[in-house]
Amino acid sequence: MMNKFLIAPSILSADFAKLGEEVLCVISAGADMLHFDVMDNHYVPNLSIGPMVLKSLRNYGVTVPVDVHLMIKPIDGLISDFVDAGAHCISFHPEATENIDRSIQLIRKHGCGVGLVLNPGTTLECLKYVINKVDVITLMSVNPGFGGQVFLPETLNKIRQTRKLINAIDDTISLAVDGGINFGNFNAVRESGANIFIIGSAIFNSTNYHDVICRFRSMLPQY
Numbered sequence: 001m002m003n004k005f006l007i008a009p010s011i012l013s014a015d016f017a018k019l020g021e022e023v024l025c026v027i028s029a030g031a032d033m034l035h036f037d038v039m040d041n042h043y044v045p046n047l048s049i050g051p052m053v054l055k056s057l058r059n060y061g062v063t064v065p066v067d068v069h070l071m072i073k074p075i076d077g078l079i080s081d082f083v084d085a086g087a088h089c090i091s092f093h094p095e096a097t098e099n100i101d102r103s104i105q106l107i108r109k110h111g112c113g114v115g116l117v118l119n120p121g122t123t124l125e126c127l128k129y130v131i132n133k134v135d136v137i138t139l140m141s142v143n144p145g146f147g148g149q150v151f152l153p154e155t156l157n158k159i160r161q162t163r164k165l166i167n168a169i170d171d172t173i174s175l176a177v178d179g180g181i182n183f184g185n186f187n188a189v190r191e192s193g194a195n196i197f198i199i200g201s202a203i204f205n206s207t208n209y210h211d212v213i214c215r216f217r218s219m220l221p222q223y
């Protein structure tokens, strides 16, 4: 059976001056999990936050699952830091590591969930020998590096193809979509086969996180 639908706010668009408050606020507004974007100004042209910030959020009382989206290169050296800081799942881009399988094993060895993130221009071919070793596949619907970008419509076809692939192999693998999700495209993303919706600016740029999350949730079948 396909995994549950989950709404995962991307904290990249939160107000970093009051991050703890923002995160607790989005959780009490109904977020199922958090999406924690890590950027290094090397793999992507931007800088964000690292394991110390995740640890601080855990110490502040954040208990929901956190998917760490690594947009850094290389990745292996930081995996144990993110696990110690409280990551539930670590997701990385296949281009950012010399050896995809080794990085997967390293994350797994730490008892953490594993995710692979595919850029808009990355084909599904890279999943071929590793798909049965991951918990979540995230399709980027913008090029990584910034929040608030416009959703690339060609992603919908890629979501459909990935959903077919997942259903043929192991439908407990989650399919997440990251970038530019809003009220206008949410239904299409869901109908194409996504079950995790990573949403940054549409939530954090609003004045009422609860209303926005409830409205997204009301568009899901079981609600």
Ligand SMILES: O=C(CO)[C@@H](O)[C@H](O)COP(=O)(O)O
Binding pocket: 010, 012, 013, 035, 037, 069, 142, 143, 144, 145, 146, 147, 148, 149, 178, 179, 180, 181, 198, 199, 200, 201, 202
């Ligand atoms: O990883 C990224 C961007 O690189 C994303 O997680 C975005 O931060 C999502 O934000 P919106 O596109 O929804 O504003």
Ligand SMILES: [Fe+2]
Binding pocket: 010, 035, 037, 069, 178, 198
């Ligand atoms: Fe992300």
